[in-house]
Amino acid sequence: MIDPRVVKGFRDTLPHDEYLRSQVIQKLAGAFYLQGYQPIDTPILEYTETLLGKSGGETEKQIFRFRDAGERDVAMRFDLTVPMARYIAMHKEELGLPFKRYHIAKVWRGEKPQRGRFREFYQCDFDLVGSSSPASDLDILLTAYESLQTLGITEFTIEVNHRGILREYLEKIGAVEHTVFILRTIDKIDKVGQELVKSELAQVLSDGIVNQLYEFLFPEKEVESLLEHMTSVLGLDSPSILHMKLIFNAVKNLDLSHAFQFNPKITRGLDYYTGMVFETFLSGDRMLGSICSGGRYDNLLSLYGKESISGVGGSIGLDRLLTSEKCLQLLNITTPPKVFIYHNTDGYTQAYSLIKALQRIGIVVEMYPDAKKIDNQTKYAIRRGFSQAIFIEGNGYTLRDMTKKESVKDLSLEMVVSRLQEQYLG
Known part of the structure; x- marks a missing residue:
């Protein structure tokens, strides 16, 4: 007799939970479509070289990879962004650019299961491809905001940063060759704390560089605005600073400042991000992790063709939402009689x-x-x-x-x- 069991990090879903998930997906699809995003789909399996084209690093350790019956090196998609880049490269003539898409489907990652994090889970992605304008970044941020509002989730903060700000500062202090390592390491601060991150940075950087970096990111003197503090260091003509100011001025004019916050610690771990990045946290439950994240990836699509096409996108963590009691109460999904x-x-x-x-x-x-x-x-x-x-x-x-x-x-x-x-x- 076979012992019925489920692989660690994977789950069965009972009817009530599956109905709840399907209703949330339906609401999100409607919200995305209302904002002008079109539905697409891509295969579960991709050639491994397609998925690892630029992300590498931690991603290579996490993907489910194997050889199929034809001895092809294939892997299960670990997110929906990289397959989308391949999709755009193959179909851009049919689609036309700029193109706004959404894709709600399962992805797979061989990482350690923990609260709100599984090896098989849904992502709800929305992307705008073919524009490098700050207006495109704003479109993604506002779509994230409106989509969560549609679900009945109102108490959250979208924390925004621009990876270029740190890159410009590293050029200024002569540490630009360590940009990728520093971005990945800074991204861990909320998980492991400032001291541990500082010790990791000290393995590669001098104490002087680490201290300068920390003074830039976490100034000891009280500042009215971190963005203005960084402007004073990089100058008014900093492209990344100007980009952020355009976004936050627009947010202010829309009376949405309460929902958005500048946070230089947000860098996102994946290397394909090049500009604006963001993460979204429920008020009073930051330990749950980000419920909606994303950013700009200006070079990702160049992996699959000669043309470099800009893109920016976001992803709502559906399974993470559904593991939060607070979210479940806010979702207000009613079952028919x-x-x-x-x-x-x-x-x-x-x-x-x-x-x-x-x-x-x-x-x-x-x-x-x-x-x-x-x-x-x-x-x-x-x-x-x-x-x-x-x-x-x-x-x-x-x-x-x-x-x-x-x-x-x-x-x-x-x-x-x-x-x-x-x-x-x-």
């Missing part, structure tokens, strides 16, 4: 007439399929959580409240429909 019909061999025609009548007004109906004893059917109905049940008796119906254990007999089809419609739908 459900009614149970007892099996009656002689009443198939009546039963299906009733089923259709109830379905037309938005009530889910389930008729027990087998001619079992009433007690067995009742136990099933209670276990499934039905609050209302219907017996077919001759040409009439009995409506039973399973919670109150009260019945109303000798009802017509119209009377049953009317009562349930009034009770459930008002």
